[in-house]
Amino acid sequence: xxxxxxxxxxxxxxxxxVFIIVSCLVWxxxxxxxxxxxxxxxxKPVSDxxxxxxxxxPLLAGGTWNSGxxxxxxxxxxxxxxxxxxxxxxxxxxEALYNKYSGRGFRIVGIEMGGETxxxxxxxxxxxxxxxxVALPKNLQALVSVAPALPTTIxxxxxxxxxxxxxGAINRAQFEPVLKQLLxxxxx
Numbered sequence: 078x079x080x081x082x083x084x085x086x087x088x089x090x091x092x093x094x095v096f097i098i099v100s101c102l103v104w105x106x107x108x109x110x111x112x113x114x115x116x117x118x119x120x121k122p123v124s125d126x127x128x129x130x131x132x133x134x135p136l137l138a139g140g141t142w143n144s145g146x147x148x149x150x151x152x153x154x155x156x157x158x159x160x161x162x163x164x165x166x167x168x169x170x171x172e173a174l175y176n177k178y179s180g181r182g183f184r185i186v187g188i189e190m191g192g193e194t195x196x197x198x199x200x201x202x203x204x205x206x207x208x209x210x211v212a213l214p215k216n217l218q219a220l221v222s223v224a225p226a227l228p229t230t231i232x233x234x235x236x237x238x239x240x241x242x243x244x245g246a247i248n249r250a251q252f253e254p255v256l257k258q259l260l261x262x263x264x265x
Contacts, residue, residue, distance in 0.1 A: 118241065118243070118251055118252065118255050119241070120240050120241060120255060120258060120259065121239070121240050121241065123238075126234065126236075126238035126239060126240055127238060127239055128236075128237055128238055128239075129144055129152075129154075129231060129233050129237055129238070129239050130144070131143065131144055131145050132144040132154075134188070134212040134213065134214045134215065135212065135213055135215070136210050136211065136212050136213075137189075137195065137198060137199060137202060137210075137211040137212070137213055138210065138211075142186050142210055142212045144237070145237065147184050147186075147233075147237070148235070148236065148237045149182065149235055149264050150182045150183060150184045150235060151182060151183050151184070151232070151233065151234060151235060151256065151259045151260055152184045152185075152186070152232070152233045152237070153171070153174075153183070153184070153185045153186075153230060153231075153232050153247075154185075154186055154188060154230065154231045154232075154233075155167075155171060155185060155186070155187045155188065155228060155229075155230045155247070156188050156190050156224035156227060156228060156229045156230070156231075157187055157188070157189060157190065157191075157227055157228045158189060158190050158191030158192075158193070158227050159189065159191050159193050159197065159198060159201040160191050160193075161191065161227045161228065163227070163228055163245060163246040164227055164228045164246070165205070166246045167228060167246035167247045167248075168205050168206075168207060170246075170247055170248060170249035170252075171185060171187075171209070171247055172206060172207060172208065172209070173249055174247075174249055174252065174253065174256065175208065175209045176208070178256060178260065179209075181260055182235065182260055182264075183256065183260060184209075185209040185210070186209065186210045186211070186212055187207065187209060187210070187211045187212070188211075188212045188214060188224075189211055189212070189213055189214075190214070190224060190227060195213060198211065198213060226244050226245075228244075228245065228246060228247070229242065229243070229244050230242070230243040230247055231243075232255075232259070234259055234262060235259075235262060235263070235264045240259060241255075
């Protein structure tokens with residue numbers, strides 16, 4: 078029985094194949110960690126914007142958050158978890174944006190999707206220096222279709238209409254010009 082000759086790729090082809098595989102793995106890891114995202118930071122035209130809809134859930138600090146109460150403000154709803162690396166990565170940028178623009182009609186609410194206990198979330202919020210409101214939804218399953226990956230961020234205009242949805246960590250340098258543009262839009 079004769080064997081078929083095997084073709085060995087040359088060194089150059091092997092190196093190229095290794096380069097492609099390593100590049101793909103690095104990109105996937107960076108995407109998972111939130112350093113590369115599929116962010117599309119284009120603001121939808123006014124004619125394409127749809128209302129976010131009403132949501133209501135308990136806040137970590139007490140009381141209830143209702144999405145309708147933020148009309149008149151640009152709202153950033155951030156779905157995150159304490160155990161999520163890209164979520165942790167974006168917290169300083171979200172906090173900086175909140176501190177800089179909250180007095181100009183910008184609101185953030187973080188919706189913790191990790192299923193942690195209230196005490197664990199409270200401890201994480203304090204350690205991370207989060208000062209914007211954090212909500213703890215009662216029914217996580219109902220929100221999975223809204224936030225199929227973490228972090229996911231929904232941004233609404235002053236009328237409560239969705240202007241963009243972002244999967245992956247928010248980058249302050251990229252998002253701040255968009256926020257300024259939204260804040261410049263009329264309130265009514």
